[in-house]
Amino acid sequence: xTAALAGNRYVPAAIGTGSLVVLLALIELLIRIxxxxxxxxxMPSEIIAAFPRVITEENVLQRFLLTAGxxxxxxxxxxxxxxxxxxxxxxxxxxxxxxxxxxxxxxxxPLVLMYPLYLVIFGRSALTIVMMGFTAxxxxxxxxxxxxLTATRRVLINVGRSFNLTPSQQxxxxxxPAALPTIFVGLRLGLIFALINIVGVEFLINFGGLGQLINExxxxxxLAGTYAAICFVILVSICVFxxxxxxxxxxRPVD
Amino acid sequence: xxxxxxxxxxxxxxxGLRLRPVTALRIAIIVAIVVVWEAVxxxxxxxxxxxxxxxxxxxxxxxxxRDASFYFHLAITAYEIGIAMVIGGLSGLAxxxxxxxxxxxxxxxxxxxxxxxxxxxxxxFPIMIMWFGVGPGSKVxxxxxxxxxxxxxxxxxxxxxxxxxxxxxxxxxRANTWQMVTKIYLPAMRHPVxxxxxxxxxxxxxxTLLAETKLSNRGIGxxxxxxxxIFNMPQMYALLIILFVIAIGANTVIGRLGGLDALxxx
Numbered sequence: 001x002t003a004a005l006a007g008n009r010y011v012p013a014a015i016g017t018g019s020l021v022v023l024l025a026l027i028e029l030l031i032r033i034x035x036x037x038x039x040x041x042x043m044p045s046e047i048i049a050a051f052p053r054v055i056t057e058e059n060v061l062q063r064f065l066l067t068a069g070x071x072x073x074x075x076x077x078x079x080x081x082x083x084x085x086x087x088x089x090x091x092x093x094x095x096x097x098x099x100x101x102x103x104x105x106x107x108x109x110p111l112v113l114m115y116p117l118y119l120v121i122f123g124r125s126a127l128t129i130v131m132m133g134f135t136a137x138x139x140x141x142x143x144x145x146x147x148x149l150t151a152t153r154r155v156l157i158n159v160g161r162s163f164n165l166t167p168s169q170q171x172x173x174x175x176x177p178a179a180l181p182t183i184f185v186g187l188r189l190g191l192i193f194a195l196i197n198i199v200g201v202e203f204l205i206n207f208g209g210l211g212q213l214i215n216e217x218x219x220x221x222x223l224a225g226t227y228a229a230i231c232f233v234i235l236v237s238i239c240v241f242x243x244x245x246x247x248x249x250x251x252r253p254v255d
Numbered sequence: 256x257x258x259x260x261x262x263x264x265x266x267x268x269x270x271g272l273r274l275r276p277v278t279a280l281r282i283a284i285i286v287a288i289v290v291v292w293e294a295v296x297x298x299x300x301x302x303x304x305x306x307x308x309x310x311x312x313x314x315x316x317x318x319x320x321r322d323a324s325f326y327f328h329l330a331i332t333a334y335e336i337g338i339a340m341v342i343g344g345l346s347g348l349a350x351x352x353x354x355x356x357x358x359x360x361x362x363x364x365x366x367x368x369x370x371x372x373x374x375x376x377x378x379x380f381p382i383m384i385m386w387f388g389v390g391p392g393s394k395v396x397x398x399x400x401x402x403x404x405x406x407x408x409x410x411x412x413x414x415x416x417x418x419x420x421x422x423x424x425x426x427x428x429r430a431n432t433w434q435m436v437t438k439i440y441l442p443a444m445r446h447p448v449x450x451x452x453x454x455x456x457x458x459x460x461x462x463t464l465l466a467e468t469k470l471s472n473r474g475i476g477x478x479x480x481x482x483x484x485i486f487n488m489p490q491m492y493a494l495l496i497i498l499f500v501i502a503i504g505a506n507t508v509i510g511r512l513g514g515l516d517a518l519x520x521x
Binding site: 098214 | 504
């Protein structure tokens with residue numbers, strides 16, 4: 001029975017969404033009968049009602065565009081430097097041997113904790129946020145680009161050689177297209193890291209777009225507004241992740 | 256032709272021959288960084304102390320490590336992260352086992368975890384302050400939330416990878432749920448569990464420390480933001496170096512444990 005339900009495409013999804021709705025209704029009920037303090041957890045109906053207010057009164061579109069602009073700038077930087085870094089490490093094997101473990105260590109380091117340092121260096125500005133996003137997203141892209149290039153099948157390289165391709169042709173016609181799917185995995189990871197850090201730092205330094213919105217509403221003790229803004233940021237993040245996933249799947253060649 | 260040489264290098268050359276140039280290059284890179292750093296520091300191109308001399312950073316590092324109050328703050332942060340790991344890790348483990356063990360539950364609920372997982376968790380901090388106060392509770396909650404997702408997703412994935420024969424063996428012995436979890440599931444998927452814990456520790460550390468930088472009066476995150484507010488840059492660099500060493504070290508140790516496990520299994 002359960003297996004049959006699980007096999008159905010829509011039933012599990014409907015159960016999942018239904019459970020969420022039931023949970024929200026239960027929270028609403030518990031708040032209304034006073035078992036949950038409404039000054040700590042606002043009613044879900046209040047949060048839903050706060051959405052239009054937050055969107056119109058708090059310049060959400062402008063804030064969204066600001067965050068999107070920061071994310072776009074960081075994405076461009078991180079893609080350029082990340083892919084170039086990966087290619088550099090691939091081309092110079094000695095450099096790769098010397099620094100690959102360092103790059104992996106940087107990828108594991110909690111780089112976002114450097115934000116006070118960036119505040120001093122770049123000031124309390126969008127540049128700090130962009131540079132933080134760039135720093136966070138760089139290492140995974142370098143590593144995945146390197147991984148993609150290294151994993152290029154030998155037969156493809158040999159085909160290139162048998163055609164007497166120049167190193168440049170070998171790179172653009174053989175190595176880069178073969179590594180592209182792995183590079184996009186890295187890009188997706190790097191851009192997600194960048195986005196997380198951008199919104200996080202906006203919140204922490206109270207500057208910029210969507211992250212700052214949450215901070216401002218929380219400081220005003222606008223409970224319903226804070227929850228609504230958090231939900232909005234989560235929805236935007238989820239949309240971006242789905243978009244990136246689709247893009248990656250679209251670009252991935254069919255085996 | 257250079258292409259041919261480069262591509263055959265990794266397999267063809269014995270390790271001993273490569274070791275010396277690699278070490279030399281590493282030393283050269285470190286020396287170059289030190290020289291550029293000191294030159295920028297001495298040039299005054301940036302505001303005073305934004306790039307302090309390495310000697311000043313070394314001195315701050317020494318003083319910080321000798322300071323007893325640093326260990327008090329370190330203990331607070333370690334306590335918060337430890338509790339967060341227990342709460343987030345155990346709940347992630349339980350949810351992961353539930354989702355990984357049932358195709359239906361996985362299809363119904365795993366997408367929530369999958370998409371919430373990469374969201375910036377620090378934005379939940381205002382809610383955590385309202386729920387758990389401004390003390391260590393809200394920092395623990397931030398760490399636990401951060402840790403929960405990678406552990407749950409890794410365990411769920413690990414559960415699905417378990418050899419079906421092992422599960423059937425457990426069932427044929429009429430093992431109860433607890434015995435199935437402790438005797439079959441956990442030993443069979445220790446590799447993804449350790450990987451989940453490794454990732455979970457990394458993000459719990461970030462979640463807890465960021466929360467400390469935002470609103471706290473103790474912990475290493477507080478020390479970092481205090482160094483920023485009084486513009487004590489050498490100390491900030493020193494604290495960041497200590498944090499990075501701890502984070503990378505913990506990551507490596509847990510990763511090695513996972514690797515050793517896999518080695519034993521094979």
